[in-house]
Amino acid sequence: MVSVVQAEAMLTIGRLASYAGVTIRAVRHYHQIGLLREPERDASGYRTYDAAAVVRLIRIRTLAEAGVPLARVRALLDADPETFTAATTEIDRQLRAQIRALQEHRRRIARLGCGDSLAVPEEVVDYLERLRAIGAPAALVEAERDAWILMAARWPAAIPAIMAEKVAQLANPAVVRLYQLIGRIAENWRDEELLRETADLMSELFEQAAASGELDRQDEIMPDAAFIRLMDSFADAAHPAVARLRELVAERGWTGWTRVERRDP
């Protein structure tokens, strides 16, 4: 008679799942990976569960919802209290790490949201703003942005110092004039007169930089010839005027572009 009572109290997979608050598919998955014992079947092949299965399933669900990987759930369910406590401590550590990572993501997303700063460090964003402010053409600012993305990827640590220097340079009226000339080149890049004037100005600025020791510092900061060539080719690809300017500047005794050096005699 007891067995009759039990038979009446048996559950189908659907009722088991709904009592435990999981999907039928999840229950079968747990069977597959051996988390939950396959129960007896009735005459027509249906799985027949008892109350103990509900309890075990709820335990599984509790751990799984707490973010415990199923592989660990198996061990945890049959663990002694000490092992269990140790494991939960460990899992809590992982959860904290995940939360920190997500918060970091939020910070980055927030930074992305404001302005064109996709993948660009803050200092560079600031510098680009100032470039726009002194009237540099939009296309140049975009090209600069991409170039600094590359630089920041290669030497992230050097970016703050370089940017500080760049921003300081913008106080130099000659530099401002340079960007204004570039603005005019953007409108008419076949004007040889204009290009020559710009090259003269650049040559002058390089002279100043050499005198202040800036060019030597560049060599220290960027000791990777292959990467410098990459940056140069990137500049060349940005606009045809760049190649012409490089020629003109070379005539005035300077080689390179990303990293400028006085040409050996």
Added chain:
Amino acid sequence: MVSVVQAEAMLTIGRLASYAGVTIRAVRHYHQIGLLREPERDASGYRTYDAAAVVRLIRIRTLAEAGVPLARVRALLDADPETFTAATTEIDRQLRAQIRALQEHRRRIARLGCGDSLAVPEEVVDYLERLRAIGAPAALVEAERDAWILMAARWPAAIPAIMAEKVAQLANPAVVRLYQLIGRIAENWRDEELLRETADLMSELFEQAAASGELDRQDEIMPDAAFIRLMDSFADAAHPAVARLRELVAERGWTGWTRVERRDP
């Protein structure tokens, strides 16, 4: 000549990946899903990348690391500022939700860590503690715990009220005596004398409960005959003495176990 410079500045997939800070496998994956254009190949079939690919790859990485699903990255990379801002706002919402969920997990894990509260609501943990305190045998406490896991799964909202009632009952000296008798049954469950004494006491308690209207409230709280049968079968499975006690209690005019009713005449 420009093309020679470009050729020299071309990158293999490995150098591209290292500049952008991703794995080679990731780059190939982005090719596969169309996030990054497949570049030209050299004579031996190697992919040859330019600097622009590095920039695009860094953009992809930035978004991906910020937790943006790759499917969205594709759209975001070419989006106008408004769409972009809207999307980042949306993504930030999702991140917040994820963080909240993980924090909830941490809370739960923390609760799991202390004591036997795996999947048991707090109120029940408290009640089980008190049961132990009055000397209930460990096996009974475990059985009770599992039974309350089931109850909490079926009627979570009712648990606080039920537990308050249960705790209050423990102030009744007769109830304390009941659990002490059960403790003795746990040691020798074939002692008919003891079982009879226990059944008498239970009958008496049921009488009190019926008088105070508790039994009627039970009917309201648990209107699910099939589930009640499940709980009963669970109790029967817990210990052979349960079945015998049910018989003896039935002789005294009570049917059921999880939900007790005066037997119809």
Added chain:
DNA sequence: ATGCGGGGTTGACGCTGCGTCAGGGTCAAG
């Protein structure tokens, strides 16, 4: 008897974002 709706059964593919073989070819250096 028959049809219907709502259970159940197994099996297999899909999703994310790559990691990780397997089984090759290429390139520069010793």
Added chain:
DNA sequence: CTTGACCCTGACGCAGCGTCAACCCCGCAT
């Protein structure tokens, strides 16, 4: 000529199920 560090394609694997497909079973209304 070998070695080691690259590159190539193709394919499986991972967690945790969701979601068909194609079929069986049961109770109820017709």
